Amino acid sequence: MDLKRIAMMGCVVWTMAACAHKPPQNVPPQQGASPVPSAKVESNYQTLPNVELTDQILYEILLGDVAAQRGRPDVAAQIYLTAAKSTRDPRLAAQAARLAYEARQIEKSREAFALWQALEPKSMQARQGLATILLSGGKLEEARTQLVELLATDAANNGEVFLQIYPLLARYPDKAAIYTLVHDLAKPYPKVSEAQWALAQAADAVGKNEIALQAAHQARILRPSWDGATMLEAQFLLRDKPQQGVALVEKYLTDYPESREMRLFYARVLTGQKRYAAARAEFQKLLVDFPDSADLAFAVALLSLEMGELDRAEQELKQSLANGKKDSNGIYYYLAQLSEAKKQDAEALENYRKVQTGEYAFPANLKVAYLLNKLGKQEEARQHLRAMSVENNQQRVQVILIETQWLREAKQYEEAFQVLSQSLKKMPDHPELLYEAGMVASLMGRRDTFEQMMRKLIQLKPDHAQAYNALGYDFLDRNERVQEGMQLVEKAYALTPDDAAITDSMGWGYYRLGDLAKSLEFLRRAYAGNPDPEIAAHLGEVLWVQGKKDEAQNIWQQALKDYPDNKVLLSVIKKFQP
Numbered sequence: 318m319d320l321k322r323i324a325m326m327g328c329v330v331w332t333m334a335a336c337a338h339k340p341p342q343n344v345p346p347q348q349g350a351s352p353v354p355s356a357k358v359e360s361n362y363q364t365l366p367n368v369e370l371t372d373q374i375l376y377e378i379l380l381g382d383v384a385a386q387r388g389r390p391d392v393a394a395q396i397y398l399t400a401a402k403s404t405r406d407p408r409l410a411a412q413a414a415r416l417a418y419e420a421r422q423i424e425k426s427r428e429a430f431a432l433w434q435a436l437e438p439k440s441m442q443a444r445q446g447l448a449t450i451l452l453s454g455g456k457l458e459e460a461r462t463q464l465v466e467l468l469a470t471d472a473a474n475n476g477e478v479f480l481q482i483y484p485l486l487a488r489y490p491d492k493a494a495i496y497t498l499v500h501d502l503a504k505p506y507p508k509v510s511e512a513q514w515a516l517a518q519a520a521d522a523v524g525k526n527e528i529a530l531q532a533a534h535q536a537r538i539l540r541p542s543w544d545g546a547t548m549l550e551a552q553f554l555l556r557d558k559p560q561q562g563v564a565l566v567e568k569y570l571t572d573y574p575e576s577r578e579m580r581l582f583y584a585r586v587l588t589g590q591k592r593y594a595a596a597r598a599e600f601q602k603l604l605v606d607f608p609d610s611a612d613l614a615f616a617v618a619l620l621s622l623e624m625g626e627l628d629r630a631e632q633e634l635k636q637s638l639a640n641g642k643k644d645s646n647g648i649y650y651y652l653a654q655l656s657e658a659k660k661q662d663a664e665a666l667e668n669y670r671k672v673q674t675g676e677y678a679f680p681a682n683l684k685v686a687y688l689l690n691k692l693g694k695q696e697e698a699r700q701h702l703r704a705m706s707v708e709n710n711q712q713r714v715q716v717i718l719i720e721t722q723w724l725r726e727a728k729q730y731e732e733a734f735q736v737l738s739q740s741l742k743k744m745p746d747h748p749e750l751l752y753e754a755g756m757v758a759s760l761m762g763r764r765d766t767f768e769q770m771m772r773k774l775i776q777l778k779p780d781h782a783q784a785y786n787a788l789g790y791d792f793l794d795r796n797e798r799v800q801e802g803m804q805l806v807e808k809a810y811a812l813t814p815d816d817a818a819i820t821d822s823m824g825w826g827y828y829r830l831g832d833l834a835k836s837l838e839f840l841r842r843a844y845a846g847n848p849d850p851e852i853a854a855h856l857g858e859v860l861w862v863q864g865k866k867d868e869a870q871n872i873w874q875q876a877l878k879d880y881p882d883n884k885v886l887l888s889v890i891k892k893f894q895p
Contacts, residue, residue, distance in 0.1 A: 390416040407436040407443075414446055427451070445478070452485040457498055464502055476511035479503070483515040492522040510540035517549055529553055544569070544579045555586065562586070577603060584616075593624045614640065615648065622655060631655055650677040653684065662688050679705075679712055683719065690723060699723070714740075714749055721753055730761045748778050752787070759791065767791065782819060785809035790822045799829045817847035825855050833863055844872070850880035854889040861893050869893075 400409045414429035430447040448467060451460035464482065468475045479502075486495045499519035503512035517532035530553045536546035547569045554562035566583045570576065580603055587596035597620040604613050618633035634655065638648045653668035666688045672681035682705045689698035702720050707713045717740050724733035737754040744750060755770035771788040774781055786809035792802025803826040809819045824839030840856040853876035860869035873890050880886060 390419040402432065405436055407433055410436055411443070414443075418446075418450070445481070448482070449485060452482065452489075455489060457489070457494055461498060461501070468502065468506070475506060476509050479509065479511040479515045483518060486515075487518065487522070492519075495519050496523045496525070507535075508539060510536045510543060510546055513539065514546055514549060517553075521553065526553070542573060544573070544576050544582075548579065548582050551582075551586075559590065563590075577606065588620065593620045596620055597624075619651060622651060622658075627655055627658055644675060646672045646675045646677050646681075650681050653681065657684075657688075662692060666692075679708070683715070686719065695723065695727070710744060710747070714744070714747060718749060718753055721757065725757065725760070730757055733757050734761060746777055748774055748781060751777070752781075752784060755784075756787065759787075764791075780812055782809040782812035782816065785812070786816075786819045786822050790825070793822065793826050793829050796829060799826070802826065803830065815846070817843045817849065817852065820846065821849075821852045821855060824859070828855070828859050833859060837863065848876070848879075850876045850883040850886040854883075854886045858889050858893070 410433035414433050427450045433443040448460050448463035489495050496519040499515050503516045506512040513532045513536035517529045521529035533550035537550050551562045551565045584596050584599035600617045614637040618630050621630035634652050649668045649671040653665045656665035669681045669684045686698045686701045702716050721733040734757045741750050751770050751774045755767045758766040771784045774784040785805045789802040789805025792798040806822040806826050810823050820839050820843035824836045827836035836859050844852050844856050853872050857869040857873045
């Protein structure tokens with residue numbers, strides 16, 4: 318092969334090496350992006366080696382390019398790196414670095430970027446890439462040196478550097494170390510808005526709220542037109558000074574009414590504050606600029622639904638569906654909810670059945686089962702539950718508990734216990750299944766099984782307040798092992814003192830122990846927290862025993878209006894008023 322042909326071939330190969338497999342820009346490295354933060358692409362290498370293009374070098378370069386084209390960036394990276402070391406050519410080192418990163422070979426990528434930087438000391442991309450790789454690997458101190466030099470040598474773009482590196486730093490678990498690093502990096506650049514923006518977020522991550530707010534404010538002052546800085550300051554203000562936060566956003570929109578990102582942020586803030594009408598108005602303003610945006614139309618419809626404007630919401634949802642640009646599963650889900658709100662169960666059932674995939678599929682299937690059961694089709698509802706596909710044990714257990722709840726309500730305790738027992742064979746230590754099985758066993762009168770399951774649950778989860786309470790209350794209610802029962806209930810109360818049912822158990826325990834004053838104190842508190850019929854029964858009994866019969870009767874009669882068929886309530890009334 319003559320030298321002229323070799324030279325021509327070499328030009329083609331170098332061009333291919335510079336262009337092949339260029340990964341997407343401005344995406345975090347963990348998501349497969351280029352490790353080079355800057356979007357700039359260097360086209361002129363300042364320092365190239367004076368190396369003859371031998372047949373061997375040409376062969377290696379072609380081999381590397383073929384490997385890259387065939388989807389083997391790992392192989393290609395090694396070939397280019399070897400060639401870069403022998404030729405000292407920064408173009409080969411750059412391609413080796415990019416390909417090694419594409420192949421997730423972090424150490425090799427780090428080696429290649431370091432070589433590229435050594436061969437091309439003025440390359441901003443090489444330095445940025447090496448710093449990014451070091452940050453991704455958690456090597457903060459090594460990255461610090463690169464970042465300090467990068468910011469110093471690329472002053473015209475140091476704001477962009479801060480924007481690019483902070484998302485990488487934010488993933489690092491040691492937030493205190495990140496704050497120190499960002500603080501040190503930003504210190505020489507008090508007039509760079511992006512540096513203050515990064516400092517604000519780093520400070521916020523370690524709870525330095527005043528510093529975070531001051532830095533965010535400074536970032537906004539330095540660049541008043543940058544919506545990112547204003548949003549950050551507004552977010553901090555919204556926590557403790559929501560009116561100031563909203564006012565800041567409104568002032569920005571007055572000055573820069575065309576900022577779509579800020580208007581969207583404002584609409585979401587209003588939604589979070591439950592100012593639904595105002596939020597809907599902002600979303601509708603955005604719809605003027607983006608009339609084909611299915612997401613915006615969907616947001617408007619959901620706000621109408623939240624505001625109780627059902628007919629308008631239905632019209633907007635159907636319009637969003639007609640546009641065909643929004644995933645129909647979510648639209649059908651909310652159309653079904655709207656039908657439920659209108660008490661149109663058959664129509665709701667039809668719409669829920671149309672939800673086939675995505676995040677709404679599982680809740681929609683649960684709704685189908687619920688409506689079938691509500692419509693009196695219990696067996697079909699159970700079959701639907703059992704046929705549902707689940708993604709994890711959490712969903713699986715949720716389905717099981719719904720079925721057993723229905724069986725309990727139908728007083729089919731034996732069948733409910735069988736369903737739970739079969740499930741416990743596959744998940745023997747699942748807390749929710751154990752608790753439910755124990756409670757069903759109690760309803761069946763199987764006290765030993767109930768106690769065994771509650772004690773196992775307590776052993777598995779020593780902080781399971783409901784298990785302590787269930788077992789302790791069982792002893793107290795039967796007036797057996799009262800001291801032990803009280804100890805269990807006290808443990809439950811220590812874990813969750815604001816639970817009305819547990820507070821009721823405490824009051825009932827003191828009643829069993831003969832301390833009527835303390836009993837009344839706890840029972841009044843429980844009843845104030847939840848006027849449950851069983852709590853009303855307990856409170857009335859203690860009042861009656863204390864001689865406060867009129868008050869007891871008033872509490873019982875009030876509870877009877879809401880719960881006329883409650884067995885515990887009826888039993889205690891019959892006990893004292895036969």
